[in-house]
Amino acid sequence: MFIVIEGPNGVGKTTVAGLLATRLRHRAGRPVHLTTEPTRTRLGKLLREAEAVIHGRALALAIAADRTMHVEDEIIPALDAGNIVISDRYVQSSLVLQRVDAVDLREIWIYNRYVLQPAVSLYLTDDPHVIGARLAARPSLTRLEATGTPERELQLYGQAIEFLDRHSWHQVKIDCRGRNPDQVVSVILDTLDPLLARRSAA
Ligand SMILES: Nc1ncnc2c1ncn2[C@@H]1O[C@H](COP(=O)(O)OP(=O)(O)OP(=O)(O)O)[C@@H](O)[C@H]1O
Numbered sequence: 584m585f586i587v588i589e590g591p592n593g594v595g596k597t598t599v600a601g602l603l604a605t606r607l608r609h610r611a612g613r614p615v616h617l618t619t620e621p622t623r624t625r626l627g628k629l630l631r632e633a634e635a636v637i638h639g640r641a642l643a644l645a646i647a648a649d650r651t652m653h654v655e656d657e658i659i660p661a662l663d664a665g666n667i668v669i670s671d672r673y674v675q676s677s678l679v680l681q682r683v684d685a686v687d688l689r690e691i692w693i694y695n696r697y698v699l700q701p702a703v704s705l706y707l708t709d710d711p712h713v714i715g716a717r718l719a720a721r722p723s724l725t726r727l728e729a730t731g732t733p734e735r736e737l738q739l740y741g742q743a744i745e746f747l748d749r750h751s752w753h754q755v756k757i758d759c760r761g762r763n764p765d766q767v768v769s770v771i772l773d774t775l776d777p778l779l780a781r782r783s784a785a
């Protein structure tokens with residue numbers, strides 16, 4: 584089963600993805616492969632460093648290339664080996680961050696339309712002021728973090744979710760307001776239980 588964790592910068596994706604991997608290993612009794620985008624490959628590392636200077640269409644294409652390799656070289660092999668795969672960021676991130684970088688949604692989709700569709704994409708949301716306070720506490724912001732705002736990212740995520748709904752993606756909104764990371768993961772596990780049961784029965 585391929586699970587994606589999405590949401591604006593600072594909402595808690597990396598924290599929740601790590602905790603979810605740990606709790607899911609026990610709950611599902613199956614190996615869990617935790618991964619991230621940009622990937623940990625040379626290309627992914629280069630993209631993290633280069634985000635300050637590569638922008639717009641060039642960055643959108645480079646991110647899509649990294650994602651294509653991610654799917655072919657890491658995600659599909661891990662799924663084939665019986666793992667549950669959790670990715671911290673995926674296509675929705677491009678449909679939001681590359682738009683913050685002035686690329687049109689349909690163009691971004693063209694670069695991403697052939698990637699593997701996740702079993703479920705979990706979209707984390709919180710109060711924009713809470714997210715903003717977390718970002719303000721960081722010693723520095725990346726170019727894209729500084730270009731967008733939590734309000735704008737939440738708005739663009741709403742549009743990305745609507746767009747992918749029309750392409751039959753299974754997406755679930757997870758409201759993190761007033762919940763600590765452990766409580767957020769409990770909500771996610773309740774959401775995943777029926778999916779896991781259906782898959783183990785199949
Ligand atoms: N539910 C929560 N309640 C309170 N604090 C949280 C919660 N989730 C995450 N945090 C804290 O918020 C900060 C940002 O979390 P994290 O790095 O996981 O976010 P992120 O969405 O992965 O950010 P980015 O996309 O910018 O990398 C961390 O200090 C983390 O401990």
Ligand SMILES: Cc1cn([C@H]2C[C@H](O)[C@@H](COP(=O)(O)O)O2)c(=O)[nH]c1=O
Nearest residue numbers: 620621634646672673676677680725727
């Ligand atoms: C998946 C994805 C990533 N990016 C860029 C934006 C940031 O520079 C990093 C993500 O770093 P974080 O620690 O996870 O916040 O990658 C992007 O522009 N588009 C994407 O689809």
